[in-house]
Amino acid sequence: MKKILTLMIAVIAISFTSCEENENEVFDNVNGQTLAFFGNSASSLQVVVDGTGTLDVQIGVTTVSSSERTVVVSLDEEASTANTENYTISNYNVTIPANEYFGTLTIEGVDNSVEIAAETIVLNLESVSGGIVDEAQHVVSVFQICPVEETLFTGSYLITQTTPFVDGPSLSDGTVVELTADGLNRTFDTFNYPNYCSTTNSFTFTLVCNEIFVPTQDSNCVCNSGAGWFSAAATPGTYDISDDTSFELTFTDDTESDCSSPAQTTYLFTKQ
Secondary structure: OOOOOOOOOOOOOOOOHHHHHHOOOOOOOOOOOOEEEEEOOEEEEEOOOEEEEEEEEEEOOOOOOOOOOOEEEEOOOOOOOOOOHEEEOOEEEEEEEEOOEEEEEEEEOOOOOOOOOOOOEEEEEEEOEEEEEOOOOOEEEEEOOOOOOOOOOEEEEEEEEOOOOOOOOOOOEEEEEEEEEEEOOEEEEEEOOOOOOOOOEEEEEEOOOOOOOOOOOOOOOOOOOOOOOOOEEEOOOEOOOOEEEEEEEEEEOOOOOOOOOOOOOOEOOOEO
C-alpha cells in the first residue's frame, strides 16, 4: 500500500493547577540543585591526514556559584572503539569557572592510524562539586579528513535525483539550491518529500578524503518520527577536489523504517 507521509505535529497538553501548586514550581539557578550535563549528545573529532585535530566538548551546570567547580568525566572503555594512540585527553577534571555555567573538555587527535570510517570515544559524567550528574553519554566520532578550500563545492547547484523515487522525490528534485561551507561541512536548504510537505529543512554532508559522508540527521516530513531519518550511505558518493562542477551525493533514506524500508538515494549536483 502506498505510504502516506505526514508532518509531525507537536501537541502541547496544558494542565491547570492551583496557584499554590504553581508557586512551588520555581527554578532557582543560585540555591537550587546543581546538575552537570554535556552540552550536546555527540560531536566530531576531525583529524587531518598525517596531522592533528582538536575538539572542545562543552560541559555545563544548571546553577551559578561564586567559586569554581569541578566536573569529573570518564572514558567508557568498553563502549569506545577509537584507538587510544589516536587521541589524548590530558585532564578528565573539567573546571567550571566562578560565576559561569560552562567549561570544556579538550581532546587532542593525532593521525597515527585514524581511518576515514568513524570510530568512537564514549564519555560519561562521574561527579560534580556539590551536585549530581546527568547519566546521558557523549559520543565523539573520530575520523580522518583531507583539507578542502571553503570556496569549493559552494554556491548554486541544480540537484537531480538519479535513483528511483520512493513515493516521490526525497529532496527538492529539479531545483537549484545554495550550498554554504563550514569547514568540511556543506549545507543547503531543501524540502523533504516535496510532494507532501512544503517546509524547508537543512541538509548537511561532509567532505571526507574524496568521499561524501552524510551524518545522521532528521526529516521534517515523516509518518511517525523524523529522528535519524537520513544517514550515511552503504556506498558513499565521491568528489574530485580539482573539479567541483558536479558530484553525486548518496545517503540512506528512511533509516529507521519509519514509513517504509530504508533506501539508498542518490542526487546529482550540477554547478550553475
